[in-house]
Amino acid sequence: MTTSLAGRWEAVMMPNYGTPPLAVASGKGVWLFDPDGNAYLDLVGGIAVSALGHAHPAIVRAVSEQVAKVAHTSNLYLHEPGVALAERLVGLLGLPARVFFANSGAEANECAIKLSRRHGARDGRTEIVAAVNGFHGRTLGSLSITGNPAKRTPFEPLPGPVTFVEYGDADALHRAVGPRTAALFLEPGLGEGGVVPAPVGYLRAARERCDQVGALLVLDEVQSGIGRTGHWFAGLAEGVRPDVLTLAKGLGGGLPIGACLGVGAAGELFAPGDHGSTFGGNPVSCAAALAVIDTIEAEHLLDSVKRVGEHLAHGLDALSGPLVAGNRGVGLWRAVALTTDAAGAVEAAARARGLLVNAVKPNAIRLAPPLILTEADVDDALPRLQAALDEVG
Numbered sequence: 001m002t003t004s005l006a007g008r009w010e011a012v013m014m015p016n017y018g019t020p021p022l023a024v025a026s027g028k029g030v031w032l033f034d035p036d037g038n039a040y041l042d043l044v045g046g047i048a049v050s051a052l053g054h055a056h057p058a059i060v061r062a063v064s065e066q067v068a069k070v071a072h073t074s075n076l077y078l079h080e081p082g083v084a085l086a087e088r089l090v091g092l093l094g095l096p097a098r099v100f101f102a103n104s105g106a107e108a109n110e111c112a113i114k115l116s117r118r119h120g121a122r123d124g125r126t127e128i129v130a131a132v133n134g135f136h137g138r139t140l141g142s143l144s145i146t147g148n149p150a151k152r153t154p155f156e157p158l159p160g161p162v163t164f165v166e167y168g169d170a171d172a173l174h175r176a177v178g179p180r181t182a183a184l185f186l187e188p189g190l191g192e193g194g195v196v197p198a199p200v201g202y203l204r205a206a207r208e209r210c211d212q213v214g215a216l217l218v219l220d221e222v223q224s225g226i227g228r229t230g231h232w233f234a235g236l237a238e239g240v241r242p243d244v245l246t247l248a249k250g251l252g253g254g255l256p257i258g259a260c261l262g263v264g265a266a267g268e269l270f271a272p273g274d275h276g277s278t279f280g281g282n283p284v285s286c287a288a289a290l291a292v293i294d295t296i297e298a299e300h301l302l303d304s305v306k307r308v309g310e311h312l313a314h315g316l317d318a319l320s321g322p323l324v325a326g327n328r329g330v331g332l333w334r335a336v337a338l339t340t341d342a343a344g345a346v347e348a349a350a351r352a353r354g355l356l357v358n359a360v361k362p363n364a365i366r367l368a369p370p371l372i373l374t375e376a377d378v379d380d381a382l383p384r385l386q387a388a389l390d391e392v393g
């Protein structure tokens with residue numbers, strides 16, 4: 001059935017994605033099912049999105065109840081889930097902050113870029129510094145700060161000026177961030193860049209340099225935030241306070257929502273009319289996000305992510321064979337580094353064994369499973385991954 005759907009897909013969809021190799025009909029917990037009823041243990045989680053797995057009762061309930069009341073209000077009217085979610089996020093951050101809701105990570109970063117323009121306007125700063133191999137989204141603004149020439153070059157001219165620095169090099173960052181810098185955008189660990197954690201002290205050095213020169217530190221936690229690393233926010237776990245924090249992916253547990261949080265003065269930069277979104281912060285997505293946060297708390301999932309993440313790391317350490325170069329990552333956010341560009345083949349071989357993993361780079365396999373993953377799930381997954389590696393290697 002995947003084959004016939006793929007044929008229809010190819011006839012009508014723009015060719016910006018390769019044709020997906022698998023159709024998904026339903027899911028439950030950490031499992032996905034194709035239209036023929038084959039089961040797949042999902043270590044991709046919709047690219048770090050499905051925080052509570054699939055069809056989690058708390059999300060089903062929250063979304064069903066809200067959509068039965070009112071699905072959309074626009075931002076012309078107040079609604080309880082939106083205000084409650086903003087209060088919740090500010091509470092988790094533990095800093096005075098204000099929230100703007102968008103629908104995606106790119107849009108959350110667009111808000112952050114516009115905040116940096118507002119911040120820089122005071123003394124004529126327009127420059128943004130961002131990281132080589134960093135990823136912030138596909139809109140022109142978020143693409144302009146994405147350090148991947150293959151994604152950027154076809155769409156130039158892009159907004160600027162933007163300076164790119166080697167990720168993890170605190171000296172390069174110190175040189176690039178100066179009095180003309182409006183904002184420094186960093187992920188607290190490259191996500192699309194291959195799940196590369198920030199070196200110890202790097203985010204702290206970024207904080208210090210931004211304080212020295214008066215630039216905003218924008219932490220893009222679209223992938224790392226909301227429990228992925230075993231902490232609500234990966235940057236704060238390192239003791240680093242952002243001026244602006246962006247969230248999306250895991251926040252809605254599968255419903256589309258992004259958030260941009262401005263901390264302290266950065267939360268006061270917009271004047272009425274400066275920014276907006278028709279769908280941003282719609283009550284259904286906000287209800288889902290509240291369910292995600294409540295469930296992470298009620299089921300102690302941050303502790304679970306740390307514990308199961310360690311178990312996963314030990315399992316990855318034990319992978320063997322000529323293809324395996326090592327592994328890296330934190331919590332339930334990990335990558336297996338390969339010795340050759342075989343990630344696509346390993347992904348396919350794992351899929352044939354009922355295991356979904358993601359070839360995030362030609363030589364790296366990303367694991368970003370639902371935060372509800374258990375040790376038993378890990379023990380189920382790893383032999384399949386080893387078998388896939390053995391087949392390809």
Ligand SMILES: *Cc1c(COP(=O)(O)O)cnc(C)c1O
Nearest residue numbers: 104105106135136137191222223
């Ligand atoms: C995925 C991602 C984005 C873009 O999010 P979209 O919802 O696809 O727009 C931005 N930043 C980071 C760090 C991401 O991982």
